[in-house]
Amino acid sequence: GEQVEQLPSILRVQEGSSASINCTYENSASNYFPWYKQEPGENPKLIIDIRSNMERKQTQGLIVLLDKKAKRFSLHITDTQPGDSAMYFCAARAKAGAKLTFGGGTRLTVRP
Amino acid sequence: AQTIHQWPVAEIKAVGSPLSLGCTIKGKSSPNLYWYWQATGGTLQQLFYSITVGQVESVVQLNLSASRPKDDQFILSTEKLLLSHSGFYLCAWTSSAETLYFGSGTRLTVL
Numbered sequence: 001g002e003q004v005e006q007l008p009s010i011l012r013v014q015e016g017s018s019a020s021i022n023c024t025y026e027n028s029a030s031n032y033f034p035w036y037k038q039e040p041g042e043n044p045k046l047i048i049d050i051r052s053n054m055e056r057k058q059t060q061g062l063i064v065l066l067d068k069k070a071k072r073f074s075l076h077i078t079d080t081q082p083g084d085s086a087m088y089f090c091a092a093r094a095k096a097g098a099k100l101t102f103g104g105g106t107r108l109t110v111r112p
Numbered sequence: 113a114q115t116i117h118q119w120p121v122a123e124i125k126a127v128g129s130p131l132s133l134g135c136t137i138k139g140k141s142s143p144n145l146y147w148y149w150q151a152t153g154g155t156l157q158q159l160f161y162s163i164t165v166g167q168v169e170s171v172v173q174l175n176l177s178a179s180r181p182k183d184d185q186f187i188l189s190t191e192k193l194l195l196s197h198s199g200f201y202l203c204a205w206t207s208s209a210e211t212l213y214f215g216s217g218t219r220l221t222v223l
Contacts, residue, residue: 043214
């Protein structure tokens with residue numbers, strides 16, 4: 001199986017600053033790492049993902065880094081806005097068809 | 113485009129009563145379908161998955177069962193609800209690229 005640890009569980013930042021969330025995984029065979037954003041009362045929505053053949057991916061103010069040696073991946077939100085306030089979940093999967101294991105979640109609050 | 117529909121949107125049920133939650137996906141043939149559960153403020157826990165009609169695998173036992181009666185339908189049920197069943201139930205499917213997409217969810221409150 002897989003275990004994913006996500007830190008911090010609570011993150012408060014000032015609008016315009018950056019926010020970083022870190023996840024570690026156990027299974028060195030894991031090759032797919034998505035990030036989901038969940039707003040209150042809503043379903044989780046995929047915001048960015050990275051596969052093991054990449055070390056960095058960037059889209060629309062989001063940067064994902066993957067360090068396979070350290071079995072660690074991270075999400076960086078640049079120039080945060082109040083609309084970025086939500087729960088964020090990282091996840092990891094060992095192979096196609098295997099279970100996607102989620103981290104415990106990070107509640108991000110962006111203060112105006 | 114694929115669409116996933118879950119019903120009901122919310123349920124308030126008594127302990128010991130039965131439950132049936134449904135999920136239908138349109139626009140994709142033979143989808144892999146999943147049921148996830150999320151406690152309030154908690155993480156996402158996979159309960160069941162199904163790769164074809166009539167075939168369901170259990171991931172976590174929570175006194176729940178699931179069935180896949182049609183290619184586009186996934187049902188979650190129990191005959192006797194427990195207080196611990198309260199939470200947010202999410203149906204999900206994976207694309208050909210193995211990306212997981214969630215339905216809008218059913219909020220269940222057991223009293």
